Amino acid sequence: MKNKWYELLGVRINLLSMTQLNALISEAIALNTKWIIANHNLNSLYIYHHNPKMRDFYGIADYIHIDGMALVFLGKFFRLPCKRKHRVTYADWVWSLIAEASQQGWRILYLGSKPGIADKGAQILQDKYPGLQMVTVNGHFDLNSSENQVILGKINAYQPHILMVGMGMPRQEQWILDNIEKIETNAILPSGACIDYVAGAVATPPRWMGKICLEWLYRLINEPKRLWRRYLIEPWFIVGLLFQEFLYQIGSKLHLLRKKRKSQSTSVIRN
Numbered sequence: 001m002k003n004k005w006y007e008l009l010g011v012r013i014n015l016l017s018m019t020q021l022n023a024l025i026s027e028a029i030a031l032n033t034k035w036i037i038a039n040h041n042l043n044s045l046y047i048y049h050h051n052p053k054m055r056d057f058y059g060i061a062d063y064i065h066i067d068g069m070a071l072v073f074l075g076k077f078f079r080l081p082c083k084r085k086h087r088v089t090y091a092d093w094v095w096s097l098i099a100e101a102s103q104q105g106w107r108i109l110y111l112g113s114k115p116g117i118a119d120k121g122a123q124i125l126q127d128k129y130p131g132l133q134m135v136t137v138n139g140h141f142d143l144n145s146s147e148n149q150v151i152l153g154k155i156n157a158y159q160p161h162i163l164m165v166g167m168g169m170p171r172q173e174q175w176i177l178d179n180i181e182k183i184e185t186n187a188i189l190p191s192g193a194c195i196d197y198v199a200g201a202v203a204t205p206p207r208w209m210g211k212i213c214l215e216w217l218y219r220l221i222n223e224p225k226r227l228w229r230r231y232l233i234e235p236w237f238i239v240g241l242l243f244q245e246f247l248y249q250i251g252s253k254l255h256l257l258r259k260k261r262k263s264q265s266t267s268v269i270r271n
Contacts, residue, residue: 003063006080008071009241011048011058013040015075016065017085018093022100024063028186029106029161036061036176036188039088041068046234047170049241057173060180069213074238078245084211090194091204094125101162102129109158109185111151112139112166113195121195135160136195139167143175156184164191 003014016024021037028035038061040048047054058064066072066082067089075082101108110118118136126132137154141147155163163185165172172190180188196202205218220231 006075008075008078008080009045009238009245011040011045012064013066013071013075014063015080015082015086016063016088018088018096021063021065021088021093022096025097025106025162025187026100026104029104032186034180034183034186034188035063036180036190038064038173038190039067040064040071041066042070042235042238043230044169045071045241046237049237051170053174053177054170057170057177060177069210069215070235073213074242087210089210089215090191091197091210092207094191094194094198097162098125098129098132098134101134102132105131105133106161107158108132108134108162108164109155109160110134110136110164110166110191110195111155112164112168112172112191113193113199113201114138114140117199117201118166118195120201121197121199124198139165143171143178148179152179152182156182160185162187162189164189164194166191166194166196168192 003016003020005012005014024035024037038058040058044054044067048058066075066087069084069087072082072084072087075086098108100106110122112118113121113136115138118138122134122136126134135158137151141151163183165176165188167175169190169192172192176183176188176190193202197204203218203222205215209215209218216231220227
């Protein structure tokens with residue numbers, strides 16, 4: 001599936017719905033290829049502009065969907081054809097993805113979460129979707145230790161169609177970047193706290209709050225110590241990006257205007 005790239009505040013994004021993302025995974029499996037399907041939200045936008053390895057990771061991603069209504073609204077503001085359906089967060093997508101995996105017989109390996117949490121989440125999903133092939137691997141390990149090689153061995157021995165990496169940003173992206181050549185799978189999904197929500201280890205925000213860009217407030221109230229900086233400090237960085245974008249847009253319009261006037265002037269002289 002070919003999908004157009006759009007530029008937004010210095011990053012690349014694709015406008016993909018949940019249905020299109022499931023189709024992408026199906027295509028990757030059918031072609032027996034390996035695609036990284038990443039995502040962007042305000043937090044990743046901040047990290048991207050401050051972390052070179054994060055920029056390297058997004059540079060090799062095959063597709064990048066939107067995970068955050070704020071980016072949809074910003075995209076609309078800059079006249080991108082963004083719609084609500086293009087905001088796909090794992091709290092919603094996991095159920096559709098797992099249902100599809102169960103029906104199609106896709107094997108899933110989830111790497112991440114604290115010991116016991118991922119197992120609990122996987123059991124809940126397997127109870128809801130009988131026949132689901134899913135195993136979990138503890139994500140609490142030193143990325144540079146010999147244990148990493150053991151984990152890669154477990155992943156490749158299972159041969160998952162889908163590898164979900166839920167170790168939080170930017171740790172999960174760094175791990176994928178460092179190990180991409182050694183991973184044998186078809187679709188790699190950096191999926192954050194996906195299974196934590198399923199297992200009930202982290203409270204899932206009411207889905208209506210996500211539609212009106214207030215999901216962050218629910219999460220902040222529930223985890224203030226962990227999330228206060230992400231939601232109260234980091235977003236101010238966006239103001240600078242918006243200013244840069246305005247300057248770029250104005251500069252582009254002035255350039256086109258000058259080019260048009262020059263063309264008209266040349267035409268008059270010739271006549």
